[in-house]
Amino acid sequence: MSDDLRDLYQEVILDHSKRPRNFHAMPGADRKAEGYNPLCGDRETVFLDLDGDVLKDVSFQGAGCAISTASASMMTESVKGKTRAEADALFARFHALITGEGDGGDPELGKLAVFSGVREYPVRVKCATLPWHTLKAALSGEAAPVSTESEGPAAESGGAQ
Amino acid sequence: MSTVARPAPAATPVPAYDVAAIRRDFPILATRVYGKPLVYLDNAASAQKPSAVIDAERDVYEKCYANIHRGVHWLSVHATDAYDAAREKTRRFLNAAEAREIVFVRGTTEAVNLVAQTYGRTHVGPGDEVLITGLEHHSNIVPWQMLCEERKARLAVAPINDAGEVDVDVFARLLTPRTRIVSVAHLSNALGTVLPVRRMAELAHERGIPIFVDGAQATPRMPVDVRELGADFYAFSSHKTYGPTGVGVLYGRAELLEKMPPYQGGGDMIRSVTFDKTTYNKLPHKFEAGTPNIAGGIAFGAALDYVTGIGLERIAAHEHDLLVDATEKLQAVDGLRVVGTAREKAGVLSFVIDGVHPHDIGTVLDRHGVAIRTGHHCAQPVMDRYGLPATARASFGLYNTRDEVDALVGAIHEAIRMFR
């Protein structure tokens, strides 16, 4: 495999995509939201168990590409136990990382830094952000499914076939 | 030199399909992507352009560009002649009876909208039906849906079977006394199915119903004769047929076009205008309001010359060979499933692989220089039919080679090694 592809599909990402963590429904969830990426048809549901302001438990379910599945899996691990504000801040840092605005060396990102290769693949940014947008929707209690097409500059879903 | 006996030449020698020479006609095919030779297998989305087309468009601007149908001056006359010549080439390409039956539009999408908004609005009323099939591109669904919503009519859908075929008997049963128009693809962009359009037209005509055929995927890869097919309307896009973007064709039988109201109002589509009344221009100008894509239209004529120069039958045979080769090789890949296994198929090969998402396949193939399409291919109902969020799709063009099929297969093995 080429080095470019290795930068995107790091071992940790491949591992999480093949064996996603916190990959189950949560029957007693306080909140849940559904996310949809029309570009690739990915659908993910994020479940939340809140304790006041703290994300006591987070899980997800759905079918997606390696990037969105790994991103969801690692997101659930990294926001568990954080406050709402902390989770929001982490998404902002993550977003900056994968769009190339941020600094790959941001220490706050922890393991999420493995997604730095996404910046070289602009069409894959939406795959990586899908679970985070869905988490945000769950936190704000939005009923309607979120679509990645409400974000970002180019909507790539509509093109000619 | 050679002592090997050569076979006697055939009685009518057919020149071999010289794909290497054909490839030299397409400058973009020399591109390298991430250091690898470009393997362009996204022809169903849009085809690359031969030098003949690129040169034709440049020639217009360098040698004979002016607005058409308006000027008394030399340039305008020449531009008009060249544009009209493209219309005549299109007539011949489709074997239409008359050049005035060829309406230039922006593309297949606009052609469907034109017919839905003109023929549709004057013929479809409350309780009526429009019949399409389960494998249509969104552009042959949504305009009819909009029409049905406005006119309180019903959109009926002839289903596809597991192979991706439309059962003609089921189709026939869905033709009811309320059916006002039928609209079907000639060749499915998502599954590669070739529809039995001729039979479908017969069935519709037996009941006095006109048929619209979406030929977007057919014109680049098979000979089309609208009269032999019995198509009342036939649409296709220049850009998928090796011509420029922004040009498309609506063929309509003159008798139907004559009775239809205009689509858009403006210049060129009128005979005379006063504030009290406007009389419309004759066919096809009635449907061509405003300054068209002049240079694109002329270069489109060059594209038709190019493909007919090679011969649609030979292109069809070449792509059939690639499709058979690719299908065999892909079906031998562990965990790969071909989506769309109709008996009559052309040019398009959709597939999914266990444990590897189409989007990831696309990214890995891209880094190997192999350009394919992943997603729903603007045919979400087809994806729903198969319970798939997306597929990967390789689609062939007249310049693709068996070596490129091997590059595709090799890159797929790479992707599988990585994700399983």
Ligand SMILES: Cc1ncc(COP(=O)(O)O)c(C=O)c1O
């Ligand atoms: C079967 C089919 N119909 C219609 C279209 C729409 O064509 P265009 O985008 O050129 O209008 C396409 C391609 O996008 C197609 O594959």
